[in-house]
Amino acid sequence: MVRMSGAERRELLAAAALRVIGNHGLSQATTRAIVAEAGMSLASFHYAYRSRDELLTEVMQRVVDGEMSAASLSLKPGSDIRNSVLDGMHAFFDYVRADPAHERALQELLQHALVTPGLHHLARAQYESYHRAATKLLASAALAAGVTWRDPLADAARFVVTMTDGITLAWLADGDTAAAQRTIELAATAIARLADPVPAEPVLAGPAPDSSPASSQDRSGCA
Amino acid sequence: MVRMSGAERRELLAAAALRVIGNHGLSQATTRAIVAEAGMSLASFHYAYRSRDELLTEVMQRVVDGEMSAASLSLKPGSDIRNSVLDGMHAFFDYVRADPAHERALQELLQHALVTPGLHHLARAQYESYHRAATKLLASAALAAGVTWRDPLADAARFVVTMTDGITLAWLADGDTAAAQRTIELAATAIARLADPVPAEPVLAGPAPDSSPASSQDRSGCA
DNA sequence: GCCGGATTGGGTCAAGTGTCCCAGACGCTT
DNA sequence: AAGCGTCTGGGACACTTGACCCAATCCGGC
16 A cells, blocks of 8 residues: 555544444444555554544544534525524535534544543533534624624524534434424524614624635534 | 342343443443443343343333433423423423433434444434424423414424433533523523414313423433 | 665454353242 | 252353554655
8 A cells, every 4th residue: 555644644544433433333443444444554553543542532632623523504694694594504404414424423422522531521622612613603693694692692602503413413313304404494593583683873894704604614513 | 149030130231231331332331341230140141132232222222112211301381381391491401410321321322223224213213202202292381381383393392302402412511501501591482482372262171281300201302 | 775764564462342151040830 | 849941150262352563665865
């Protein structure tokens, strides 16, 4: 097999690990299964990582850093806050549907972090990054739509992540896309209702925040 | 060790399996770990179950049947639909907080069902039972509060489960009880807003539906 | 062209795992 | 008391796993 640097191999192994976890579960993500998925040998694995635990910890760290996160919740700037949120949640859901194995992998890693001594902070960090991403998007959407959030932004962000998590879990379980989309409608309404219109006044023109669905940002959805 | 019937032993092993899964993850739920938790020997295990897979499948089936489900979402009949929903969600959350390992076990089993050939139907059945329980509770609450649900009951129920799932996941990750309780407030408002008051007319007296928090019913919350 | 660090393929080992087996004990029925 | 079905403790076996090892190869720098 072609030689490559340790850093490159680490990335390929981390990506292979996510695919094996997502398709077969964490139990089946043995070192042999991961190197087979990556097209490598065990020696290369241990050249790149000291242990399987080190690989899993790095995969989780990369998820938290956003390098391997799930769908970004994004919003299209628009005049109507509800449509903005709705568009963003649909884009998020399209991403989930495009790669459900990825979502399952994130869930498995979250559970692993919750029960593994010394790793709980990664579960917390994962949700902090989800909440941060949601906070940014809600701030951008509010600016674009000319609204303010009545509740603290952190609470609204948590509310958004609550819904994207719940929508994802139910859909992974029952595959009912139409029902999930109806839930998204209800969720968008609920989120939009947290907003108040800004009193009418001259709007200061400025560039719209960059929040395209294509950007690979921290997600504010489910694990 | 005291002798007992096969049926009794099956129940004890299933309960022990849930505890091991919740505390250490599915990977660590080996036959030896489970019998140690149950205070039995391997021979007793294999007297009760043909294999580890059979035990796990039965545990999941029992979860679906509600025998080992999570917190029941319950509602206190009241005049105000929002307070009814709020009370119920608080009761649900209290139950989650009382035994987070149980919630983690349900999550692990759900993920296992999602990736294991032949078991996906159990994941679907699990959510169907959650949705059924939520549907029943929403119907009872509406009757008690003198409201109707604008949207189809199935959609409202799915919305409820979406929120209880999301609230549970975020709390398991970051342990922020106060934030979770603020999310519950927002969720209760969002759910209550799906209701319309029934037009004023003589109310036909009838027994209030049994929906006490103590009853061990199918949950309508997270996996 | 040589050298040395980087990287590799293939193998090995100890530990753990799921499953199976068996002699023995227990308890109920006759 | 005997017989028989049920249940048990302890052990064994084949397989898998994570980690480690080593000779060999590759490739960049000098």
